[in-house]
Structure formats: C-alpha cells, structure tokens
Amino acid sequence: MIRLEHLTKVFSDGTEAVKDLSLEISQGEFCVFLGPSGCGKTTSLKMINRLIPITRGRILINGVDTQKRNVNELRRDIGYAIQSIGLFPHLTVAQNIATVPLLKRWPRDRQRKRAQELLDLVGMPPDTFMDRYPSELSGGQQQRVGVARCLGADPPILLMDEPFGAIDPITRHKLQGEFLKIQERLQKTIAFVTHDIDEAIKMGDTIALMRDGELVQYADPATLLAEPKDRFVRDFVGADRVLKGLRLLRARDVMRPPKLTLHIRETVEHAIRLLDERRRSWIPATDENGRFLGWIEREDLSSASSLAEALTPAVSTAAPRTPLNEALSMMLGSATGSVAVLDDADLLVGLLSFGAIREVLAMDDESEDG
Amino acid sequence: MRRLIVPLVLASALLGITAWMTSLGTVGIYRIPKWNEVLVATFQHLSLVLAAEGLAVLVGIPVGFIVSRRALRWIGAPLMALTNIGQTIPTLALLALTSIALGSGFRAAVVGLLVYALLPIVRNTYAGIRSVSPAVKEAAQGMGMSRWQVTSRVELPLARPVVVAGVRTSMVVNVGTAAVAGMIGGVGLGKLITIGISVNVFELVIQGAAPAAALAILLDAVLGLVERWMTPRGLRKADSQMSRGTRAAKPAQGLT
Numbered sequence A: 001m002i003r004l005e006h007l008t009k010v011f012s013d014g015t016e017a018v019k020d021l022s023l024e025i026s027q028g029e030f031c032v033f034l035g036p037s038g039c040g041k042t043t044s045l046k047m048i049n050r051l052i053p054i055t056r057g058r059i060l061i062n063g064v065d066t067q068k069r070n071v072n073e074l075r076r077d078i079g080y081a082i083q084s085i086g087l088f089p090h091l092t093v094a095q096n097i098a099t100v101p102l103l104k105r106w107p108r109d110r111q112r113k114r115a116q117e118l119l120d121l122v123g124m125p126p127d128t129f130m131d132r133y134p135s136e137l138s139g140g141q142q143q144r145v146g147v148a149r150c151l152g153a154d155p156p157i158l159l160m161d162e163p164f165g166a167i168d169p170i171t172r173h174k175l176q177g178e179f180l181k182i183q184e185r186l187q188k189t190i191a192f193v194t195h196d197i198d199e200a201i202k203m204g205d206t207i208a209l210m211r212d213g214e215l216v217q218y219a220d221p222a223t224l225l226a227e228p229k230d231r232f233v234r235d236f237v238g239a240d241r242v243l244k245g246l247r248l249l250r251a252r253d254v255m256r257p258p259k260l261t262l263h264i265r266e267t268v269e270h271a272i273r274l275l276d277e278r279r280r281s282w283i284p285a286t287d288e289n290g291r292f293l294g295w296i297e298r299e300d301l302s303s304a305s306s307l308a309e310a311l312t313p314a315v316s317t318a319a320p321r322t323p324l325n326e327a328l329s330m331m332l333g334s335a336t337g338s339v340a341v342l343d344d345a346d347l348l349v350g351l352l353s354f355g356a357i358r359e360v361l362a363m364d365d366e367s368e369d370g
Numbered sequence B: 001m002r003r004l005i006v007p008l009v010l011a012s013a014l015l016g017i018t019a020w021m022t023s024l025g026t027v028g029i030y031r032i033p034k035w036n037e038v039l040v041a042t043f044q045h046l047s048l049v050l051a052a053e054g055l056a057v058l059v060g061i062p063v064g065f066i067v068s069r070r071a072l073r074w075i076g077a078p079l080m081a082l083t084n085i086g087q088t089i090p091t092l093a094l095l096a097l098t099s100i101a102l103g104s105g106f107r108a109a110v111v112g113l114l115v116y117a118l119l120p121i122v123r124n125t126y127a128g129i130r131s132v133s134p135a136v137k138e139a140a141q142g143m144g145m146s147r148w149q150v151t152s153r154v155e156l157p158l159a160r161p162v163v164v165a166g167v168r169t170s171m172v173v174n175v176g177t178a179a180v181a182g183m184i185g186g187v188g189l190g191k192l193i194t195i196g197i198s199v200n201v202f203e204l205v206i207q208g209a210a211p212a213a214a215l216a217i218l219l220d221a222v223l224g225l226v227e228r229w230m231t232p233r234g235l236r237k238a239d240s241q242m243s244r245g246t247r248a249a250k251p252a253q254g255l256t
Helices: A041-048 A071-076 A093-097 A099-103 A108-121 A139-150 A169-186 A197-203 A221-226 A231-238 A241-248 A268-278 A324-333 A354-369 B002-023 B035-068 B070-086 B091-102 B106-130 B134-142 B147-185 B188-199 B202-230 B233-246
Strands: A002-010 A016-025 A030-034 A056-061 A078-082 A157-161 A189-194 A206-211 A214-219 A282-286 A292-297 A311-313 A338-342 A348-353
Touching: A002 A041, A016 A041, A016 A056, A016 A189, A016 A206, A016 A214, A030 A041, A030 A197, A041 A056, A041 A157, A041 A189, A041 A206, A071 A078, A071 A099, A078 A139, A078 B134, A093 A099, A093 A108, A093 A139, A099 A108, A108 A139, A139 A157, A139 A169, A169 A197, A189 A197, A197 A221, A206 A221, A206 A231, A214 A221, A214 A231, A221 A231, A221 A324, A241 A324, A268 A282, A282 A348, A324 A338, A324 A348, A324 A354, A348 A354, B002 B035, B002 B202, B035 B070, B035 B106, B035 B147, B035 B188, B035 B202, B070 B106, B091 B106, B091 B147, B106 B147, B134 B147, B147 B188, B147 B202, B188 B202
Parallel strands: A030 A189, A030 A206, A078 A157, A157 A189
Antiparallel strands: A002 A016, A002 A056, A206 A214, A282 A292, A292 A311, A338 A348
C-alpha cells in the first residue's frame, strides 16, 4: 500500500509542481496518474522512489516512511519503468532484466533463470532474446524488455512513467492488453503515469486526475466518466475520442444475450434458489410473452410475497440502435449497473454491462489505429 | 585482421623508403645517418610520444571525468572551449615556449607534447561521459544503483569507446608533433629532419619523416584494435559511426 500525505514539491526556481497531494493506493491496485503535461504527475511518481526529493509531506509504503529507508534499497524494492526505457546498451537483454537481482546479489544462475521467466512472461522467446543487445531489438521489443526489467526482482510495487508512450499505437494496444493480463496474475501495486485518457480508462482500477499540481478527482474510470467533478475533468474526459467513440457505437454491437431470465409468475422461493445457485444479485424479469418488466434483486426477495412485489421497474431501457454514450448514462443510473436492450415488441434481446463496453472500446481502438 | 592489411602495407612502404635513403650513404658532401642512428632516433621519438601520452592519459582522463560531474559542469563547458582554443596555438610556438622555459632536451619536449596530447583526451572523456543518455542514467538510478555503481557500471563502460578514441587521436597527433618537438629539443626523428632542412638535403628529411609516418600509422592501427576491444559488444554496430564522428581528423601534422 502506498500512501501520499500532503505531498508538496517546490523546485528551486520556485515552481510549485505538486501541491498538497494526498491519496492512497491500496494493495494490488492499478492507479493511473492522469493529466496534461506539467500537471505534476511524473513529479509525484518520482517522489515515490525518491528520484525527486520531497519538499513537504511524506510517503508511506506499507506504513513505513520512505525517507527513513536507505534510498538505494528502497528503489530496489520498487520496479521502475520509463517512457524512454533506458535499457543499458552495453548489456545483453538478460543482463538488463537481471539488473536489480544483480544489485541484490542473487546468485548468477538465479539471475539468469529469472531473466528467462520474465522474457517468457512478456512474450519473448528467451532462447532467441536472452543474449541479444538492445540495439538489436525493435521498439516494441525494447519496451517489453523494459517491463520485464522493472519486474526483475519481483517487487511488490511498480512505478511506470508512460511505459508504452514511445511506440506505435498498434503495438501499444497490444502491450497494454498483455500487461493487463500480467497484472491480473501478479497483482502488483502500480502507480502509472499517462496523459492519454484512453490508456487511463483501459488500464486503471483508479484514476488520479491532476491539474497544476493538484489532485482534481480520484475515482475509478466509470465514475470519472459519469460524474466528472468539474469543468476541467469534463473537458479532459469529454474532449476525448473514447466518448466520441461511444457515440459511434450502438447497443447491439456490445450487448450480450440474456443468459438467465425469470418469469414474473414464478415463486419467490424458486427465484431465491436460482439466484443463489448462480451467485447473482439480480435477474431480469419478463411476463408471459417474454416482454421485459424490470429487475428482481436478491435483497428484495427475502421480504417479498410475490415476484411482482419485489420487482424494480427499469428506469430506462435501450433499443438495439441506442448509441453507447446514452446507454452508458442509463447504466450509471441503473440499480443493477446493467441496461436491458429491448426490441420494438419490448422483448428482451440483450444486456449491456460496463465491462462489455470497455472490452469493445479496447477492440475498437485497435481497428481504428490499424 | 583485415583492418591491419592497409596500415601494414603502408608502414612497410615507408620503411622501404627509409631503407633506401639510408642505403645512399652520402648525398653530395653530406653523410646520411646509418641504420643504427635511425633506430636510436626512432626509439627516442617513440619514447617521447609514449612518455607524453602516458602522462596525458593519467592526467586527462581523470580531469575529463571530474569536469563532467554535475557539480563541476560549470567548469566543464569553459574548459572545453579552452581546449579548443589550446589546439589553435601553433605547435611550434608552444614548443618554443616550453623549451625557453625548461631548456631544450627530452624533458622540455615531453612537457610540450603533454599539453597537446591532453586536449583530445580531456575533451573526449568529457564528451563521452556527457553523451550517456539521461534516460539510461535515470533508469540506473531509479532501479537502485548507488552513485558509484551508476558511474562504474553504466557511465564508464558507455563512455569508454569515446575515451579510447580520444587517446588514439591524441597519440597519432602526438607522433607528428613529436617531430616538431624533436626539432627544438634536438631529439628523435625531428633532429634528422631539422638537419636535413638546415643543409637542404631532401633525402635526409625523408629519412626522418618516413619512419615518423610509419610510426603514426602503426600506433593508430594498434590503438584501433584496442578501441575495438574496449568497446562493449552491444555498442559495436552503433559505435563505428560514433567514434568516427568523435575522433578528430588525424593528420600527421608537422611532418614536413
């Protein structure tokens, strides 16, 4: 866990780069520092591993003040990847990846084995790449090695400063996706800097949006999109093509067929059993003609005598041709976080969830860039 | 070893010319120095070059390194400007000055040469260290290398080819300058050349100049090998351009 407390940075020329920044990144969380250039996001990141000294405030990692630790040892326990990668040109790929293990005096064969594992992890065949030099790799491959290197000694925390910034969009999307898969497995605590809202929304569990050294909004991507705190956030988020992209997509492109529906005349007991079996907290309800009526929520069932009584009518429903930006705002107003998609006869043809939208957006980005 | 063929052929040709001049015995009323005299002069010449070069390396690399440090950068830039100006001082003038100050002879010649030999070494060391990409240094530091580790594991290995290129330039220039120093100090091949000039005997001048040129070519070839050997493998492809760019032109100046 990383905790920034009233963090302030004043450079020697008087510029206040970071102003009283407080936030907490919990264990296993992927936190994106987002904002226009000069907003203090990189400065904040570099204060975590003390590449930039803190003017005021403090940073705690698992409750320990970073100032109280030996700076080199602190850094060896924090993975660090930067946009310009900074691979050591005079060392092989394997030696580059084993930089921190070497500093930590791991035995030789363990260093090499670790490099092998990590190359596998980032999708580069170790036999081919172990003994190559950085100058022999493509930009995307160098970036992969950069990621592998920051994982070198398996640090619990990663600091990444636009690690996918310097590569072409297609490779970038691919690496982002692969890195998300890696993160799913490794569950690192990550502080990740970017100015790219697409990347922030795609990658982050939470987004810390900064402006002029101040934290403007700290929220998960859905909240940031749905409830921008002020005009700046709205502009920053809204000016982007993710939302423009949403307008271009229709509900039918993203919806998933309803796997499970409940007839309104079923018994309450049946509904409870069904929901508990499937570990669902809600289910769409239909009438005898298959027309959508609303949601049955598990928590309403215990006190209800019939399903009709427990029914929560849907505030709004979408049609297959409803644009996704509209569907998304419906979704955020919906009790279940889902939107029902109905055809002209009010028959339930699909369900929309935030996860599905995110997935399609990621795919859509790729085809756009290609 | 293909890179050695051209220098070896050239050096042999120059030595052939020397042998030819030596075999003449006399030109007009003048006696041409014998083999052993040419050898002694060549040996003196080489010791002059190596002594000056050795001192220049011992002084120049640390100085270049120190002024490349962040705390001393303010010295670095003006010093580099100064070394550039230093190289514009005519060789003859500087050597004349050192011989006036220190008298003629081997020691005065070494001091004069040292000043010249220092310049490319200081400059290349400084440039080599400064040329290490800030991203690479930041990555090294960010991963937890101590200051000393950043220097010893990253900066120095990356700067090494440029530093060696500086030594190579310095050495080759030095062979030529040593001929001029010899004219003043009365040692080495410069002495043969001076005599040749003063009595206006072309063969005598050639007899001194040809072995000096051969020496420059051979030393350059040897240092070329050293440079290659000292260049980390990962830099080799990129480096062939880099050192070519950094290394100054290497005329055997002062040979005529």
